[in-house]
Amino acid sequence: MSDKAGFDKKLPHIVVVGGGFGGLELLKKLRSAEVNITLVDKHNYHTFQPLLYQVASGGLGADSIGYPYRLIFRRQKNLRFRLATVDEIFPEKKEIATSTGSISYDYLVLGTGSTTNYFGNKEIEKFSMPMKTIPDALNLRSDILQEFEVAVNRQKISEKEQHMTFVIVGGGPTGVETAGALAEFKSNVLPHDYPELDPSLMKVYLVEAGPRLLAGFSERSGENSLKYLKNMGVEVLLDTVVEKYDGTEVSFKNGNKLASTTLIWSAGVKGVMIKGMPEESVSGNRYKVDSFNKVEGTEGIFAIGDAAGVYSEQLPKGYAMVAPVAMQQGQLLAKNLINLINNKPLKPFVYSDKGSMATVGRHKAVVDLSFWKFGGFFAWIVWMFLHLMLLVGFRNRVVVLINWVWNYFSYERALRLIVRKYDSPIKEQPIPSKD
Numbered sequence: 394m395s396d397k398a399g400f401d402k403k404l405p406h407i408v409v410v411g412g413g414f415g416g417l418e419l420l421k422k423l424r425s426a427e428v429n430i431t432l433v434d435k436h437n438y439h440t441f442q443p444l445l446y447q448v449a450s451g452g453l454g455a456d457s458i459g460y461p462y463r464l465i466f467r468r469q470k471n472l473r474f475r476l477a478t479v480d481e482i483f484p485e486k487k488e489i490a491t492s493t494g495s496i497s498y499d500y501l502v503l504g505t506g507s508t509t510n511y512f513g514n515k516e517i518e519k520f521s522m523p524m525k526t527i528p529d530a531l532n533l534r535s536d537i538l539q540e541f542e543v544a545v546n547r548q549k550i551s552e553k554e555q556h557m558t559f560v561i562v563g564g565g566p567t568g569v570e571t572a573g574a575l576a577e578f579k580s581n582v583l584p585h586d587y588p589e590l591d592p593s594l595m596k597v598y599l600v601e602a603g604p605r606l607l608a609g610f611s612e613r614s615g616e617n618s619l620k621y622l623k624n625m626g627v628e629v630l631l632d633t634v635v636e637k638y639d640g641t642e643v644s645f646k647n648g649n650k651l652a653s654t655t656l657i658w659s660a661g662v663k664g665v666m667i668k669g670m671p672e673e674s675v676s677g678n679r680y681k682v683d684s685f686n687k688v689e690g691t692e693g694i695f696a697i698g699d700a701a702g703v704y705s706e707q708l709p710k711g712y713a714m715v716a717p718v719a720m721q722q723g724q725l726l727a728k729n730l731i732n733l734i735n736n737k738p739l740k741p742f743v744y745s746d747k748g749s750m751a752t753v754g755r756h757k758a759v760v761d762l763s764f765w766k767f768g769g770f771f772a773w774i775v776w777m778f779l780h781l782m783l784l785v786g787f788r789n790r791v792v793v794l795i796n797w798v799w800n801y802f803s804y805e806r807a808l809r810l811i812v813r814k815y816d817s818p819i820k821e822q823p824i825p826s827k828d
Contacts, residue, residue: 408430446530
């Protein structure tokens, strides 16, 4: 393939792998720069991951949180998009091998993001449901609806309950928000859509290995989220570690077991690594980068976001793998790349933590700011406004706002379509009766 088609070949070529939050900010800041840019991504759209759980629970359509790259950058003359996966990096040749051919670069930016971390448990990886991408969310939505359809046709109470029990593992923002969404589904949708089913048979469990929810938030926010979830009927299991899951039963390290055909895994993430980088450049599934986000042991290669590890005595585990870190790294790296090209000094990256927030459900959210920590209705309004403004594209903001207003006044999730059947490895096998 021609990797510089339509470009001024005299200008430096920046190749960006991944159009997540960090990559998007980087590309926007380079809009007027005298450089050639190639964005490579395995999807042709940017995903607004904080709202994936709403797609999974039927509150939003997939196109509400995805936005095509070619539409985002249609007026950016210095950028080309390539739909491809990157198979290997050749630092010595300044070239990457992709599924559609090789691309040479002068500067390479790795914004590959993260993927679900199962911590080596192959059984859980096989049978659980992840939620990192739009296809994951659509699979989960189909699975949730299919479970109710199966439960309708089961005769024994134990089998109905098994199909109506949802276990979410991981007490971070994703786990808390997903548990809250399912609890609202139980209250607002189940009685109307499935009158044959007893709503009391539906159980939502949130399992956290640590002593509290939202470990990265303040103690107050963790306590508030726990209180909100319990009031919504969610069973919260703290200091509880999942050991096994075979698709029908969850086994905990404390010896307890729970019958369920749906386990949602949100207990951890790890950076997406690409073959070819020197061993000294990688640590703990993240690229080791210096204060300018340059990957150690390489020339002209940078990493941002979840894939980048900025390690120091103050940050032994690096910065948190959250969107604000990636966005700030992308913004600064754009300036530093221009400075590097023009032989000007680079500015080191220092993260400015502007706060954290998570929603639990209707009128319930928690917000941590440096000067104020609060929860409840006002926090819920703040959460909605910020997420609405962060969405890419005016159309998406309007569609999401309309859906939220509809869900608010109608007390139901608008999109309950099994567009494509989700086939779990265990679903076709008979489920043993416990009666």
